[in-house]
Amino acid sequence: MNELLSKFRKCGIALTAVFLLTQMTAAAQGTLLTGKVTDTDGTPVIGAGIISMQKKASGTTSDLDGKFSFKVPAGTESVLFSSVGMKDVVYKIVPGKTENITIVMEWESTxxxxxxxxxxxxxxxxxxxxxxxxxxxxxxxxxxxxxxxxxxxxxxxxxxxxxxxxxxxxxxxxxxxxxxxxxxxxxxxxxxxxxxxxxxxxxxxxxxxxxxxxxxxxxxxxxxxxxxxxxxxxxxxxxxxxxxxxxxxxxxxxxxxxKKGEAGKMRINYNNTFTMSIKPQRTLNLMNSAEKLAWEDELWNEFSADKYEESLTDNTIVYPVVGIVGQIRAGLGDFAKYKGDTAAQDACIASLRENDTNWYNLLFRNAFSQGHHLSLSGGSEKNTYYVALGVNDEDGMLIHNSYRRYNVNSKMTLKPVDWVRIDIGMEAARQESRMPYSSVDPFRYAYFSNPYEKAYNEDGSYAADNTWFTLGYYNGRGVEQVMPKNGFSLLRELDSNYSSTKNTNGTFRAQVDFKIAEPLHFVGLASYSFANNSTDKIVDKDTYTAFRDRLGSDDRSQTNLYGSISQNRTNRNSYVVRGHFAFNKTFLERHTVNILAGAELRGSDANTIFTKRYNYDPKTGTTSL
CATH class of the missing domain: 2.170.130.10 (TonB-dependent receptor, plug domain)
Structure with missing residues (x-):
């Protein structure tokens, strides 16, 4: 008998050990928490955050139906439920109460x-x-x-x-x-x-x-x-x-x-901002002038030199022209004087190695901007005021690009009697912008132009780009372009061509609120707005943009050069007159009736005048052909 009892005790201890081991394994593996998140009205809360309070690296979110399934990590005692605009809910893990639970979240009163x-x-x-x-x-x-x-x-x-x-x-x-x-x-x-x-x-x-x-x-x-x-x-x-x-x-x-004024002593507020924008950088490790010229010379020797020799006796033979080295070796364009003279060609290529132009530094700049704002406000229980002045001065990262804005804003609120409130306001602004103009994208040019191209000649004049417009034609990818004698220089384009825009606008408004009998109000509003916009685009006669924008009869001429001015004038006027009755009443702290009935009369008038004149002289402001 004692031997039998001893066997039962050993069996019970073994079963208890197996049970405890099973519980410890389950705890180590974590618990699966499932359920649904709703608000106080029973509406599902989408995207509610669910994280472990003790293991905050683990979490999930509720789906479109507010449902969730979260494998709670081991060691978690409570789970946090959160959502924007709602109060957080902390749910304490209770064994046996982890499936199909319902979490009710309340909205923040604010x-x-x-x-x-x-x-x-x-x-x-x-x-x-x-x-x-x-x-x-x-x-x-x-x-x-x-x-x-x-x-x-x-x-x-x-x-x-x-x-x-x-x-x-x-x-x-x-x-x-x-x-x-x-x-x-x-x-x-x-x-x-x-x-x-x-x-x-x-x-x-x-x-x-x-x-x-x-x-x-x-x-x-x-x-x-x-x-x-x-x-x-x-x-x-x-x-x-x-x-x-x-x-x-x-x-x-x-x-x-x-903003409006508030009752009390005069408040004077001034703030300013200063920002610096860093110009674009040539981030990729591209070739410098010496490397690019050596690469072009290698390609010429491998793919073009033999075919070029054959083309001298057979004009049906074509060969690739790679960069400026290909133009020099083949004696094309302005390099015709070097044709057949290898020593002169080598000397010309060697002189180009001395140029290593970083076009990002020439076409772009670090842009500095500043803004200043001054406001005065105050008043009494019967009337308040708000007056503000603002100035913004911004420079673009592209050279010669700038923007200015001047603001004035004033408001006054009058309460002559308890049942009448009058709001009067005025806003006016002046905006000015200057933008350099070119038919070639400056950023694209800065990235793809060759570093051996010079920006300026030795006498300080603009140096012509020898490869930007010519390589496509020499390699059969387009017709020959007639170029001005001074060639194409993007710096000349940005220094000489620009678009200047000026805008002046203002709004005047007055609003009256009559309290007929609480909660019935009549609100009347009248406003008038105007805006005058002017744009002048100046194209200098010595630029490539002007050369390509001439009349058809001068399209092939290299000597008959003239610029242009394009002008646009836009004037807008608008008005709004509105009156409406408003009824807003809350019953039993839960039911609200809001009724609005009224009429609005509005109108606008706008006109635009556009002109373009050729042979414009920026000094005299006259045009002639």
């Missing part, structure tokens, strides 16, 4: 109560039915950014902001939830302090656009507003925007609210 300005009225996130995003001033007031559209870059989901040019002052391309059409514009509607921006210009003909004389750098967007004057930016992203603004809002609406 997010729900965030003010949304639609242009016609104000509401909060929890009361609006459409898809909106709000960017408040505290997110961008510390950024060194000079344009409004750049403030939104990377800040809002579904809003793509991309630069269209490196030229300072150009407006970015903004797409809200992608492009909505194939042929028309996809730019969103801008609304500033309740006034839609009606900045479309008359379209130009294809002939006018082909001349390159029209620069729309200041036509679209709201580049005239200083970012320091902005209080908030609201982006209306879905079809609900069209219910407010109609077909104009097909591509979304961006509502900009500028």
């Amino acid at each position: 997010q729900l109560d965030q003010v949304v300005v639609t242009g016609y009225a104000q509401t909060t996130v929890k009361r609006i039915t459409g898809s909106v995003a709000v960017i408040s001033s505290d997110k961008f007031e510390a950024k060194a950014i000079s344009s409004v559209d750049a403030l939104m870059q990377g800040e809002v989901a579904g809003v793509a902001v991309s630069a269209t040019s490196g030229q300072p002052g150009t407006q970015s391309r903004i797409r809200i939830r992608g492009a909505n059409n194939l042929s028309g514009t996809s730019q969103p509607l801008w609304v500033v302090d309740g006034v839609p921006m009606q900045s479309d210009s008359p379209s130009l003909s294809s002939e006018q656009l082909a001349t390159g004389g029209f620069d729309d750098i200041f036509v679209n967007g709201i580049g005239n507003i200083n970012p320091n004057d902005i209080e908030s930016i609201t982006i209306l992203k879905d079809a609900a925007a069209a219910a407010i603004y109609g077909s104009r809002a097909a591509n979304g609406v961006i509502v900009v609210t500028t």
